[in-house]
Amino acid sequence: MSAFDELMAFQRETEALAQVAMRLGWDQETVMPRGSATQRGEEMAAIEGVLHARRTDPRIGALLESAQAPDDSGTANLRLIRHTYDRTTRVPARLASELARTTSLAQGIWAESRAQENVGEFLPTLRTVLDLTREKAAALADGGDLYDALLEDYEPGATGAGLEQMFGALRPRLVALRERVLGAERQPASLSGTYDEAGQMALSAELALAFGYDTGRGRIDKAVHPFSSGSGNDVRITTRTSAIDPFNCFYSTIHEVGHGAYEQGIDQAHLLTPLGQGVSMGVHESQSRIYENQLARSSAFTGHLFKRMRATFGDFGISDAADFHGTVNRVSPGFIRTESDEVQYNLHVLLRFDLERQLIAGTLDVADLEAAWNARFLSDFGIAVDRPSNGVLQDVHWPVGLFGYFPTYTLGNVYAGCLHKALRDAVPDLDDHLARGDTTPATDWLRRNLQTFGGLRPPRDTIRHACGFEPSEVPLLDYLEAKYAAIYHL
Structure with missing residues (x-):
């Protein structure tokens, strides 16, 4: 198996796991019992930990060094894998898991605060989410603009x-x-x-x-x-x-x-x-x-x-x-x-x-x-x-x-x-x-x-x-x- 084929096989497993994580999010917003929120937070943190480990696996860096793309699609895949690898390796695994756990719980707290029209009940949670997000942005920005670093997740190239x-x-x-x-x-x-x-x-x-x-x-x-x-x-x-x-x-x-x-x-x-x-x-x-x-x-x-x-x-x-x-x-x-x-x-x-x-x-x-x-x-x-x-x-x-x-x-x-x-x-x-x-x-x-x-x-x-x-x-x-x-x- 070539370095490119090995890299793509590894990536397909990572993409499949990411889809599983996405399905957990879908379930949480549609049919999940309300009493399951705390457990779901732990589940989301666990799968985010697995995904973060895969996305920062040193084998990716080694394979990127030697992989040769067979066509334009392969070149684009390598570009995107490298982009994700470079960004993900800057974020500590502990932070990635904590963000996943906190935001999963925050969604339920927000929904309850919204239903009760109680901003004060939600603000401590929002402050925690913001602090973790700013910590992530600082890791990604490497001395640059924090907001631009976050934008890159949603609109690559935008400032x-x-x-x-x-x-x-x-x-x-x-x-x-x-x-x-x-x-x-x-x-x-x-x-x-x-x-x-x-x-x-x-x-x-x-x-x-x-x-x-x-x-x-x-x-x-x-x-x-x-x-x-x-x-x-x-x-x-x-x-x-x-x-x-x-x-x-x-x-x-x-x-x-x-x-x-x-x-x-x-x-x-x-x-x-x-x-x-x-x-x-x-x-x-x-x-x-x-x-x-x-x-x-x-x-x-x-x-x-x-x-x-x-x-x-x-x-x-x-x-x-x-x-x-x-x-x-x-x-x-x-x-x-x-x-x-x-x-x-x-x-x-x-x-x-x-x-x-x-x-x-x-x-x-x-x-x-x-x-x-x-x-x-x-x-x-x-x-x-x-x-x-x-x-x-x-x-x-x-x-x-x-x-x-x-x-x-x-x-x-x-x-x-x-x-x-x-x-x-x-x-x-x-x-x-x-x-x-x-x-x-x-x-x-x-x-x-x-x-x-x-x-x-x-x-x-x-x-x-x-x-x-x-x-x-x-x-x-x-x-x-x-x-x-x-x-x-x-």
């Missing part, structure tokens, strides 16, 4: 300064568009009435299939905070229901299908290798956002959804497909990031990006986080946070140590804007298909041009290859301004 520049270009046009929209004479109606859960879940499952989700290699469950999990031939997604807001269910499902379809669409030759998963969270988010927004919230597809909702729920008070499109895309002030409209969504992300950079830098203390959040939210959105679950406790990311993750949501929106522009150029009759509920021209284009390659190319190169041009925020802003000008008669 806080680079994202700050991009987000600075986004903010003025987004704020100006929001003010024009909220001040417009025409304001679409909001949805009213109640919608039974069985009907929501049935239509949600139909939408998942329409967008190409393979339930033979996945499943749909319910979770408090929708997410996707897994890769290759076991890719699971979750959704949630609300009796007064079926859009939450439908668009959460489509969003997670975007993530799931990316993983299911990767070339099977890359299964259980570093190439066999999405290349970054920003690119991952580009898939969920283009599925959810540019495709599923388009006037063509909402016309189809209007008919399906009428068939499922009967007359629900919206007179026609045009008004329904306005209702689906209605802009209104709100607290919750995941329920936000396209105009304001990125403003929610920018708030979190700025605050978590301050937390990691040590310029914002955990004790002052809630006050800082509330002040920034009032400044950005013009409304006061009424309770912690609508504010600093609404997201699970910080409790589970995902500092550096939030900016990839907006980066994913930027990438989705670029992909949508390229897709429209490539498929000029796309709306004719979407109006019939047929997404295949779009999802096939995305699979061919992006999803199948998995981690073959670095993130920005992945988008550049698919689109044929350098990624920028301009296509997203142009799309939003054109779309909402039409809806609001600006």
Whole structure:
């Protein structure tokens, strides 16, 4: 066996174990008994210890020295293995296990604090998570910027300064568009009435299939905070229901299908290798956002959804497909990031990006986080946070140590804007298909041009290859301004 073959065989076992760990996380957020949290923390710590030992095994370093890649895929695999090895060897095994144990327990403490609207109950745990995360960042940064070191886990090659520049270009046009929209004479109606859960879940499952989700290699469950999990031939997604807001269910499902379809669409030759998963969270988010927004919230597809909702729920008070499109895309002030409209969504992300950079830098203390959040939210959105679950406790990311993750949501929106522009150029009759509920021209284009390659190319190169041009925020802003000008008669 060659050094390359030996290395890849070792890596496949590591990737398989990582999938097992991911399945434990899925179980914890969906069906795990509440009383199992402490034991699950020990289980997660144990498997993280095994994974850390494998990822830092000296044999990897020795094999990397002599391995010769047989092709471009092999070269990319070696690049990714080396990147993971170099980073993982900087983090002590004790720290890796302690982070896994602490964040597993923190998730349950956060959920309980959120349900009780008690920030103070959670802050000591968050401080522990933050301290451990900063310790990890210091080990990875090797004297460099702590936040950049954490970003590398989610968006390789990105920097806080680079994202700050991009987000600075986004903010003025987004704020100006929001003010024009909220001040417009025409304001679409909001949805009213109640919608039974069985009907929501049935239509949600139909939408998942329409967008190409393979339930033979996945499943749909319910979770408090929708997410996707897994890769290759076991890719699971979750959704949630609300009796007064079926859009939450439908668009959460489509969003997670975007993530799931990316993983299911990767070339099977890359299964259980570093190439066999999405290349970054920003690119991952580009898939969920283009599925959810540019495709599923388009006037063509909402016309189809209007008919399906009428068939499922009967007359629900919206007179026609045009008004329904306005209702689906209605802009209104709100607290919750995941329920936000396209105009304001990125403003929610920018708030979190700025605050978590301050937390990691040590310029914002955990004790002052809630006050800082509330002040920034009032400044950005013009409304006061009424309770912690609508504010600093609404997201699970910080409790589970995902500092550096939030900016990839907006980066994913930027990438989705670029992909949508390229897709429209490539498929000029796309709306004719979407109006019939047929997404295949779009999802096939995305699979061919992006999803199948998995981690073959670095993130920005992945988008550049698919689109044929350098990624920028301009296509997203142009799309939003054109779309909402039409809806609001600006």
